[in-house]
Amino acid sequence: MALMSGTDVAREITEQTTKRASEFEQRTGRKPCLAAVLVGEDPASVTYVKMKRNRSAKAGIESRFVHLPEQTTTEQLVAEITKLSEDPGVDGILLQHPVPKHIDERAAFEAIAPSKDVDGVTMHSFAAMAFSEPGFASATPGGIMRLLEAYEVDLKGKHAVVVGRSPILGKPVAMLMLAKDATVTICHSKTENLDQIVRTADIVVAAVGKPKFITAIKPGAVVIDAGYNEGNVGDVDFEQLADSASLITPVPGGVGPMTIALLLEQTVSAATRRADLVDVSEVVG
Amino acid sequence: MALMSGTDVAREITEQTTKRASEFEQRTGRKPCLAAVLVGEDPASVTYVKMKRNRSAKAGIESRFVHLPEQTTTEQLVAEITKLSEDPGVDGILLQHPVPKHIDERAAFEAIAPSKDVDGVTMHSFAAMAFSEPGFASATPGGIMRLLEAYEVDLKGKHAVVVGRSPILGKPVAMLMLAKDATVTICHSKTENLDQIVRTADIVVAAVGKPKFITAIKPGAVVIDAGYNEGNVGDVDFEQLADSASLITPVPGGVGPMTIALLLEQTVSAATRRADLVDVSEVVG
The missing domain is CATH 3.40.50.720 (NAD(P)-binding Rossmann-like Domain)
Structure with missing residues (x-):
């Protein structure tokens, strides 16, 4: 038996990500930006989001936090996420799940622009993984x-x-x-x-x-x-x-640790692609 | 051993489809319309498209035929399909595959609006099948x-x-x-x-x-x-x-026979949904 150390592999990936985030900042004058959306106060979710934001900061990624109350409706959540999808200052969007049961989680996920879906939760990202098309992995x-x-x-x-x-x-x-x-x-x-x-x-x-x-x-x-x-x-x-x-x-x-490493890596990739003015439809299929 | 007769089951489905197509025509004054796109002259593909068009006609579905030359580029094909996606007189779009090798088939498929993807070839339709979301099946x-x-x-x-x-x-x-x-x-x-x-x-x-x-x-x-x-x-x-x-x-x-039966059934479903002015995003996710 041998252990597969996610901690070790994630550290290597995140070192690369940190270097790329710094290069991005030198080139564009701003840090890559990950928006984290949390609905409600579930303690595990609060902890996860905090951890992801801390790791982002350490890697040189700006994190924006959108904390919405438990009673947020699907329509309100979709509207908030759509705003982030359209915001040129946001490179990646993470919706912490599970969301409260009264919310249509799929509708909320689908409000994430595929070019910013750095957590890989949209239908587009899923099909891209299945068909080996350009796009982000879950x-x-x-x-x-x-x-x-x-x-x-x-x-x-x-x-x-x-x-x-x-x-x-x-x-x-x-x-x-x-x-x-x-x-x-x-x-x-x-x-x-x-x-x-x-x-x-x-x-x-x-x-x-x-x-x-x-x-x-x-x-x-x-x-x-x-x-x-x-x-x-x-x-x-x-x-x-x-x-x-x-x-x-x-x-x-x-x-x-691998999950967070991928999230950060994909955030920097999203930022780089957007800054390079690559046609997003080419990048994400 | 017992045979599973696709011929028999397809006949039953198509009888229903024919009835629904006729009701649609009585209600809206037009037949449901399936656009079939064929690139090149591959004999098997020519035969398939002809068969699908004949079956459409028998079921009371108008078929529009877009036959493009072998040397059509990806850009030209995408432009033709996009036109059909935007055409209010077209309910369903079928791109006969395989397309010639120089064409990016995925790009062509993705030009089909999900609400008209009655052959179920888009990334959206695939993810809808995988996630049990509303949409058309392949x-x-x-x-x-x-x-x-x-x-x-x-x-x-x-x-x-x-x-x-x-x-x-x-x-x-x-x-x-x-x-x-x-x-x-x-x-x-x-x-x-x-x-x-x-x-x-x-x-x-x-x-x-x-x-x-x-x-x-x-x-x-x-x-x-x-x-x-x-x-x-x-x-x-x-x-x-x-x-x-x-x-x-x-x-x-x-x-x-089941493949063609599904294609025709989904064409009438697409027409009905569009005529009912259902928000397409609700229908196809």
Whole structure:
């Protein structure tokens, strides 16, 4: 068993990002700008946004914070995000999710201009990932791919099993692994014989949101734990699997840091593209 | 073994479509209109377009034919399609593919307004299928789902294996089956142990474009042959598998007729929605 250290790989990516952000500032006279939108006061979300803003600042990225009350309507949220999409001073937009249940999250996501969708949550970004067209990756799936790349995991022809099918995690990571020529199986709560299917995987991605849910693998499999449950526990039973996996991500210090690294990297990319006056339709398809 | 007759199911759908087209004409004073765009003179494509136009006419759908020369550039094709997207007299747009190799097919597809994408080829339509948002299905994948429904094949928890990963067939049918709670595996030319994986499937969708490529299944599996190769041969070795499959589509008379039925049905739906002045953003997400 060897650990895949998201912390280490994320640090390298963020060093590059910081350098690029500084070059951008020297060239344009302003920092790249990420707008973070938070609706309500969910403590975990408040913490995540704070952490993302701190990391942005450290990397030389300006962060703008739009904090809206819990009772914000879909229409109000869409209007706020549309304003940011049209604001020339904003390069990237992050809508912290989940949003309160009364809000149509999809409508809110779709108000993000594809050219500023640095968290990769729009339908456009999803299709771009699926079709290998220009566009931004969903941050966690993109982070997982970079981690696999850093540890030289060759996906070609291998069987990757994704457990979970959310629009910003399971589905996009499946599409990204398929683009790297993996054979991909998508499992979920209705899957029959889940354990048996997971045991056929060369690479397992756990993205199900249930603590220690994955308890058995094929010996030598690569295990990516994209879960993060209360008490710093992932979706994978780490103790159970650590010996038989060839590579495994810890929680914390695995996928988590990669997500933020990708978000910041994509923010600087969005800023650079906009400053270069590249036709956005060319960049994001 | 029992046959899944696409011919029969398509006839029923098209009877409904014809009735709806006639109601539309009585109400609005015009027929629903499908614009078919063909670039070049590829004999198979010429035949397909002719067939689709004949079927449209029979169903009471006006068909407009835009035939462009082989040497048409991407820019010219995008301009023609954009004109159709903006034309209030056009309800649906079909770009016959493949287009000549020098053309950027994705750019051409993306010039189709999502509200007129009755063949389901845009990135928007793909993401809508993947996320169960309002929008049009890719015609063949949508047809496959209707066929499964007509034969009461319950996908929930079952293992569906899709062989092929094209943007208008393999990937969207995988997403549609996932939305019906199947566990979905996507295989392709780089897949290792393909035969073994196919033999684990409860439902097999062959969409690979190689004659008689699928030669072994699990006894009792449902087999959908979305292939169509020279000499009326599918991707499935029908003779080999007919006895062990519980349900199997013939070629021809299986998936083919369903594709056209879906195209016509979605054209009338597009016309109806536009005539009802429904906000298109509500209809297509």
